[in-house]
Amino acid sequence: MRLERALLGKTLIIAFAAALGAAGALYGQFSQYTQPGTPPPGGGNVTRQDLEDAVAAARWHLGGLRVDPWLALRNVSWVDNPSGQPDGATGSESDVNAVGGAGLRAYLPTGPDVTWAAYALPEYVWWDKQSDRNRLNGRYGAGVFGYFNRLSFQASGTLAEQLGIITSEFPELANSRRTEGSVGGTLRLGFSTGLFAEVSSARTENLLDDTERQSGPQLQLLNRDERRLRTGLSYEPRPRWQLRAGVEWTEADFDADSRDLSNSGTAPLLGIRYEGPKLTASIEAQQRTLEAKDGSEFVDTDVTTYQGQLLAEGNKLSASIYGRRTLTFALDEDYTHFQTDLVGVTASANLGRRTNLRVFAETGQEDFEAARPGVPARQDDVTAYGGELTMSLWRSARLHLGGSESQFDSNLPGRDRTLTTIRAGISFGIGGDDPWV
Numbered sequence: 001m002r003l004e005r006a007l008l009g010k011t012l013i014i015a016f017a018a019a020l021g022a023a024g025a026l027y028g029q030f031s032q033y034t035q036p037g038t039p040p041p042g043g044g045n046v047t048r049q050d051l052e053d054a055v056a057a058a059r060w061h062l063g064g065l066r067v068d069p070w071l072a073l074r075n076v077s078w079v080d081n082p083s084g085q086p087d088g089a090t091g092s093e094s095d096v097n098a099v100g101g102a103g104l105r106a107y108l109p110t111g112p113d114v115t116w117a118a119y120a121l122p123e124y125v126w127w128d129k130q131s132d133r134n135r136l137n138g139r140y141g142a143g144v145f146g147y148f149n150r151l152s153f154q155a156s157g158t159l160a161e162q163l164g165i166i167t168s169e170f171p172e173l174a175n176s177r178r179t180e181g182s183v184g185g186t187l188r189l190g191f192s193t194g195l196f197a198e199v200s201s202a203r204t205e206n207l208l209d210d211t212e213r214q215s216g217p218q219l220q221l222l223n224r225d226e227r228r229l230r231t232g233l234s235y236e237p238r239p240r241w242q243l244r245a246g247v248e249w250t251e252a253d254f255d256a257d258s259r260d261l262s263n264s265g266t267a268p269l270l271g272i273r274y275e276g277p278k279l280t281a282s283i284e285a286q287q288r289t290l291e292a293k294d295g296s297e298f299v300d301t302d303v304t305t306y307q308g309q310l311l312a313e314g315n316k317l318s319a320s321i322y323g324r325r326t327l328t329f330a331l332d333e334d335y336t337h338f339q340t341d342l343v344g345v346t347a348s349a350n351l352g353r354r355t356n357l358r359v360f361a362e363t364g365q366e367d368f369e370a371a372r373p374g375v376p377a378r379q380d381d382v383t384a385y386g387g388e389l390t391m392s393l394w395r396s397a398r399l400h401l402g403g404s405e406s407q408f409d410s411n412l413p414g415r416d417r418t419l420t421t422i423r424a425g426i427s428f429g430i431g432g433d434d435p436w437v
Contacts (some may be wrong), residue, residue: 030252030337031326032204032222033165036384037346037360039305039322040282048147051115055107064109070121072427073100080420082130082173096128097173099163102140115212116424118142125163125175132209135175137161151187166206168340168366168382169331170217170409175207186234196246207218217331223255224329232269242270248286252329253293261336263298263330265290267305283308288327299336301368303327318348328366334375335368342382359387363381366408380410393426400425 058066075096101123108116122138132365143156161177184198202224206219232246251264271284285306292298307324323343330337351357361384368378386404393399403422410416 025315030226030329032328033167034326035165036362036404037134037344037358037386038308039311039320039346040324051107051117051145051147054117055109056116058107064110064217066109068107069102070105070119070428071102073098073425074123075099075423075425075428077421077423080418085418086304086414093129095130097163097165098126099123099137100126103138103334113148114144114146114301116142116144119369123162135207137175150188151185153183155183157181157186161207165419166219166222167328167331168380168393168406171406171408171417172217172219174219176208177203177205179203184230193237194234194236195231195344196234196244198229200228202226209289219331221256221259222329225253225307227251230269240275241275244273244284245269250290252306254296259333260293260296260297262293262296263290263300278313280313281309290327297336297371299371301327301369302338303339315386316350320346322346330368334371335378336367336371338368338380340364340366340382344384355390356390357387358390359385361385376412378410378412378415380415381407383407383409397426397428400427 054068055066058068060067060069076096078096079095080094082095082097101121103119103121105119105121106117110116118141120140122136125133125135125137127133139158139160139162141156141158142151143154146153152176157180159177159179161175163173163175165171166174166176180200180202182198182200184196186194186196188194202225205223208220228248228250230246230248232244235243237243245378246269248267248269249264250267253262255258265288267286269286269290271282271286273282274280283306285304287302287304290298291300305325305326305327307322307326309320309322311320312318321343322345324340325342326340328338328340342362342364344360346358346360348356348358362382363384364382366380366382368380370377384404384406386402388400388402391399391401401424401426403420405418405420408415
């Protein structure tokens with residue numbers, strides 16, 4: 001049980017999820033949508049011990065290969081507005097959906113310093129009233145992790161097809177595909193300093209059927225390719241402290257000829273992190289200068305983005321406060337992107353050996369950048385709250401019960417929207433409800 005709890009925290013982040021943790025926080029140029037109640041990633045490195053714990057916890061041993069099964073009815077939800085329509089609009093009838101799947105994660109240590117890993121987690125998406133939206137999704141990935149005396153590196157490739165919200169402008173549950181490859185590493189130079197570098201390339205596609213294209217928001221306009229290069233220096237004056245400074249280059253190329261938001265730019269970055277036995281604090285800021293590419297409608301911008309968190313952990317109660325400023329591509333053709341400023345709090349209580357309660361609340365605003373003169377200024381106020389109860393049934397089986405509500409109040413008429421979700425799920429496997437991803 002102790003090992004499983006550790007895996008729920010650090011170890012499962014290693015799974016080639018968003019990008020490499022070796023270079024720091026996992027935020028790129030734009031963050032299209034962040035699930036409410038989600039603190040920013042802390043930016044800590046994936047350690048050799050993390051991988052050794054994952055290998056030791058795998059259930060099946062096939063020679064040197066370690067294999068861990070995963071089985072879950074991951075999400076059974078009642079959603080009041082699955083099509084993401086504005087408040088009061090027609091076509092926003094509630095529905096029930098479920099996501100379930102089964103798969104494997106595998107580890108292959110090759111010597112004391114290198115571990116290969118892979119996962120295959122196919123899932124089926126089911127709708128009650130909208131049966132034409134039923135489909136097979138899945139999450140797949142492979143990577144290699146190396147830890148030597150002065151050099152650590154990670155390389156991975158992932159493909160994820162999932163049901164989720166694409167943009168807060170239209171909080172519609174839709175399917176999307178993200179394919180990503182990344183390579184990164186850290187070279188320790190001596191005198192508590194290190195050189196980090198990371199390069200990644202990703203493709204985002206929104207998988208809409210004919211009905212969704214005709215009746216819903218044109219989410220395919222957000223299909224794009226993104227590239228990122230990040231490098232810099234880290235300094236650890238004391239074991240619990242880390243300072244990081246560097247630069248990040250990003251580029252986005254859009255598919256749609258009818259609406260091109262392609263852009264590129266650079267961003268100096270600065271971060272600091274403290275990780276103590278009961279208290280963790282981290283913040284990273286980037287000064288982003290983004291310029292439109294030839295023929296693009298994107299409006300040039302120069303803005304400071306950031307993400308930070310303060311986390312206090314106790315034996316029975318843990319709490320955190322977090323904040324972030326992010327940029328998001330806009331779907332409304334009157335605007336090119338919007339800036340989200342958000343602060344939130346979470347609290348988690350251990351109600352016994354097998355039960356944990358987590359609640360959250362967050363508030364902020366979205367400020368939209370007009371695509372051309374004469375477009376009215378738009379600002380949406382954001383409020384979200386919710387909670388989840390997790391119960392361990394036996395061995396690694398867990399039951400999840402939760403709900404959340406997100407409210408968006410716009411200064412423009414007809415743009416208010418609300419999304420209320422009640423969900424439940426049961427999962428089997430060390431990865432719990434969120435294995436590897």
